[in-house]
Amino acid sequence: MSKRQTSERTEREGHIGAKDARPSRRPALWAGAFWLAIWQLAAVALGSELLLPGPVAVLARLVEMVPQPAFWARVGFSLVRIAGGFALGAACGAVGAFAAARWRVVEELLAPLMALAKSVPVASITVLALIWLRAANLAMLVVLLVVLPIVYENVLQGLRATDGKLEEAARLYHVPPVRRLRLLVMPTLFPYLSTALALGLSTAWKAGVAAEVIGIPAGSLGEAIYDAKVYFDTPALFAVTLAVVLASAACTAALRRVLAWIEPLACGRAGSAGRIERTTTAESPVGNAQATGAPAARNAEHRLCLERLSKAFGGAPVLNGVTFTARSGEPICLMAPSGSGKSTLLRIIAGLETADDGSVVFGDPCDREPLPRVAMSFQDDRLADQASALANARIGLPAESPAWAEAPSLLQALGIGERQLAPAGICSGGERRRIGLARALLAPHEILLLDEPFNGIDAATREHVAAIIRERERGRIVIMASHDKRDAELIGARNVHVGLR
Numbered sequence: 001m002s003k004r005q006t007s008e009r010t011e012r013e014g015h016i017g018a019k020d021a022r023p024s025r026r027p028a029l030w031a032g033a034f035w036l037a038i039w040q041l042a043a044v045a046l047g048s049e050l051l052l053p054g055p056v057a058v059l060a061r062l063v064e065m066v067p068q069p070a071f072w073a074r075v076g077f078s079l080v081r082i083a084g085g086f087a088l089g090a091a092c093g094a095v096g097a098f099a100a101a102r103w104r105v106v107e108e109l110l111a112p113l114m115a116l117a118k119s120v121p122v123a124s125i126t127v128l129a130l131i132w133l134r135a136a137n138l139a140m141l142v143v144l145l146v147v148l149p150i151v152y153e154n155v156l157q158g159l160r161a162t163d164g165k166l167e168e169a170a171r172l173y174h175v176p177p178v179r180r181l182r183l184l185v186m187p188t189l190f191p192y193l194s195t196a197l198a199l200g201l202s203t204a205w206k207a208g209v210a211a212e213v214i215g216i217p218a219g220s221l222g223e224a225i226y227d228a229k230v231y232f233d234t235p236a237l238f239a240v241t242l243a244v245v246l247a248s249a250a251c252t253a254a255l256r257r258v259l260a261w262i263e264p265l266a267c268g269r270a271g272s273a274g275r276i277e278r279t280t281t282a283e284s285p286v287g288n289a290q291a292t293g294a295p296a297a298r299n300a301e302h303r304l305c306l307e308r309l310s311k312a313f314g315g316a317p318v319l320n321g322v323t324f325t326a327r328s329g330e331p332i333c334l335m336a337p338s339g340s341g342k343s344t345l346l347r348i349i350a351g352l353e354t355a356d357d358g359s360v361v362f363g364d365p366c367d368r369e370p371l372p373r374v375a376m377s378f379q380d381d382r383l384a385d386q387a388s389a390l391a392n393a394r395i396g397l398p399a400e401s402p403a404w405a406e407a408p409s410l411l412q413a414l415g416i417g418e419r420q421l422a423p424a425g426i427c428s429g430g431e432r433r434r435i436g437l438a439r440a441l442l443a444p445h446e447i448l449l450l451d452e453p454f455n456g457i458d459a460a461t462r463e464h465v466a467a468i469i470r471e472r473e474r475g476r477i478v479i480m481a482s483h484d485k486r487d488a489e490l491i492g493a494r495n496v497h498v499g500l501r
Helices: 003-020 029-046 055-065 069-102 104-119 122-132 135-160 164-172 177-215 221-230 234-266 342-350 389-393 402-413 429-442 459-472 485-490
Strands: 303-313 316-327 332-335 357-363 374-377 447-451 477-482 494-497
Touching: 029 055, 055 234, 069 104, 069 135, 069 177, 069 221, 069 234, 104 135, 122 135, 122 177, 135 177, 164 177, 164 374, 177 221, 177 234, 221 234, 303 342, 303 477, 316 342, 316 357, 316 477, 332 342, 332 485, 342 374, 342 447, 342 477, 374 429, 389 402, 389 429, 402 429, 429 447, 429 459, 459 485, 477 485, 485 494
Parallel strands: 332 477, 332 494, 374 447, 447 477
Antiparallel strands: 303 316, 303 357
């Protein structure tokens, strides 16, 4: 491994490891003891349990309540309704956020409702809801309306924070929706969702019990608080309030444990599931052509014709009248300095960019057939960092396809055999480049586009990787972008100069 690769790998591992080195945000025990002492001193100073009972008196009253079945019946009554309202609010908020992220009109329609849900006081919502609902179900509606905007706004923000380049790669490789959500969306969205759920749950208990205090449903914790206030039983008032706080904390802690358990599965983290299926591929520098999916030599020649392609960004021209023909079995290397429009040209061929003028046609000979399937190795890799190298290579493949079974063998041939189950985020630059290349080689395609495919790869490995490309891509159209003539020589490509003329 080169010094540059070692440095990149160390930097990535250090960055990921830094997440585990963050100091705990849990309150220190001494801080809690300090405020308990202040509470006790204040109670002693006032000298009236009616005005302010001390923590010992409150705890004693709570201990008296705990063995009573009626107390647990109240806890269960409130818990069921608060949990139900929380679940409905979280589900509606998440669905609304996904719809708003997909359709602008949905976001505009929901904006006034979310503003009202955030600004209208809980007391007003409770009083209004009493007109429509029985007091027993009041807390569920109030909690739903409180949790809804919290989850909606956080999830919408998380969806908008996802990497657009990963989404673009997902479209090119036709990644299934569930896999796209799990590997590309959830790693960014999950922290926003976790924060929203934890905050929403703690807020749900406050809003739900407040609604019960106003509606006074029989057998609820809110009724117990109201009765304690009516009978001036301040220790009982504090004890029930403490029970609510403890119930909220217990539910939030349980939620965090559940979220921590499902996060690796939901985000497709390396090592969360699966194993490497071994295939019988010959261990040669390029692998067995048939076993690794290399196409057989073709009798018919296919052509990709680019006719007078032009493209400008912000009025600044990048490509001007680019014309050439690519033939199957004859690789082409687009030669030009960095910033000369090579990547833009590849993106136009892949359908990720639209040319201002000109056309891209496919046929034999250039009879304007529909463009076939295209695979592309991007210059910036575009990998799901939390997922394994193997999962990234397979990201667009059906599980029952031959290419799915071939993926471990191809990664082995590319020199990533020992790191197939390692997260892509801790791989070196050269390893990431080869993972992205494996993804492109495995995907069903008739046209392969390579954008600086050998960057970050040492000379010996570069020759090995080029040999695999030559072997697998016989009979296909291959177009590579590079500014290094040696890259063209490695795959036997014909040089074509692009850019402004």
